[in-house]
Amino acid sequence: MLPTDEAITLEGFRLILGRQLPDGKALKIALTAFYGIGRHTAERVMARYSIHNTIKVGELTQAQITCLTSFLSSPATSPRPILPGKTNLEHIRPNDPLADLKIETELRKAMLDNIAHHRAVGSYVGRRHAMALPVRGQHTRNNAQTAKKLNRIERKR
Structure with a gap:
């Protein structure tokens, strides 16, 4: 007998924009599941949102998942994080490589x-x-x- 959709659980996975990312996988490797994101781009995205380089997918907080989801859904219009003591205008660089990112x-x-x-x-x-x-x-x-x-x-x- 085949399991129904209700019986299938996502134990050990995080769902980000319809992709099941395994909890035990490093985030910089898991982000490469999205078409158009390689390791270098994944590291830049993680650095933009102050996510540690060796974090696993299962260790992400809900705020970090929300930031990644908003960025991956529309990279050009996603808000840039505001660092303490600086305004948002100080972060905008004219040659920001992630501003023109196209994925999927x-x-x-x-x-x-x-x-x-x-x-x-x-x-x-x-x-x-x-x-x-x-x-x-x-x-x-x-x-x-x-x-x-x-x-x-x-x-x-």
């Missing part, structure tokens, strides 16, 4: 738009994408199977 569907849409632009312009890269060939100078004699799978414009994700 925004990043996927931007990538597909870029590919469509290359194809419309008729550039070399666009023609390679249209023919489902490697785009970045790889050899095609033997190992082009992965590129033929990935360089199709009709991606499912």
Whole structure:
């Protein structure tokens, strides 16, 4: 007999924006489950909200989870934390790398738009994408199977 949805529990997991992050995993590794966030970006996000580098997902407080959720839902409009003794205007830097961060569907849409632009312009890269060939100078004699799978414009994700 299959378990029903009510019987499935999330013991040992934290749910952040629909992703189940294991409690025992380091936060900087767990954040890489989101498309567009690597280790370096995860460390920057943690530093922005004063979260220790070695914290596990299960050790997060509710306030930290709220900060991470608000940031990951919309990185461009998320509020920056105010440090003691400073105003919010002192934290804004003109070259803040996290201000222009795109993740999940925004990043996927931007990538597909870029590919469509290359194809419309008729550039070399666009023609390679249209023919489902490697785009970045790889050899095609033997190992082009992965590129033929990935360089199709009709991606499912």
